[in-house]
Amino acid sequence: MEIRLRGHHLLCLLGFRGMGYSVEFSANMRVVYNELRDKPKTLITIIGGPDDLCACFPKNAEQHCENRSVYEHDKRILDKLHFVSGMTLPWEDVIHRVRASMQPEDINTLCYTCEWRSYGVCEAGVRTINQGDWMPPL
Numbered sequence: 001m002e003i004r005l006r007g008h009h010l011l012c013l014l015g016f017r018g019m020g021y022s023v024e025f026s027a028n029m030r031v032v033y034n035e036l037r038d039k040p041k042t043l044i045t046i047i048g049g050p051d052d053l054c055a056c057f058p059k060n061a062e063q064h065c066e067n068r069s070v071y072e073h074d075k076r077i078l079d080k081l082h083f084v085s086g087m088t089l090p091w092e093d094v095i096h097r098v099r100a101s102m103q104p105e106d107i108n109t110l111c112y113t114c115e116w117r118s119y120g121v122c123e124a125g126v127r128t129i130n131q132g133d134w135m136p137p138l
């Protein structure tokens with residue numbers, strides 16, 4: 001199973017603790033989270049636009065997946081991690097890069113536009129990885 005992810009979702013997955021835009025969105029994210037958690041060698045491809053998580057964004061909510069601000073958000077995170085769209089790599093390489101390139105508080109600047117940031121789960125997710133731990137079970 002190869003998973004397509006846009007830049008900012010690399011970090012959202014580290015902070016995912018079950019919340020999301022809808023039941024369907026969260027259920028899909030949980031499947032992806034568990035796949036990556038359980039099989040770190042799973043290949044992911046970084047794409048520049050709506051991805052396998054966006055696919056379950058609720059149709060009846062205000063759409064934002066193609067907003068310019070979201071593309072800019074993706075780019076901030078890819079630049080920070082020294083990744084580019086189009087790369088295919090094992091998920092564990094994303095984890096190693098986060099460990100090498102990020103501090104938990106970087107979430108505050110990289111994700112300043114995000115409504116979920118204030119929950120603190122994403123900062124905690126990066127901290128967990130930085131401490132050498134793996135993605136926790138949900």
Ligand code: SF4
Pocket residue numbers: 008009011012013015107111114115116117122
């Ligand atoms: S703050 Fe928002 S965009 Fe950033 S990792 Fe968390 S959920 Fe994703």
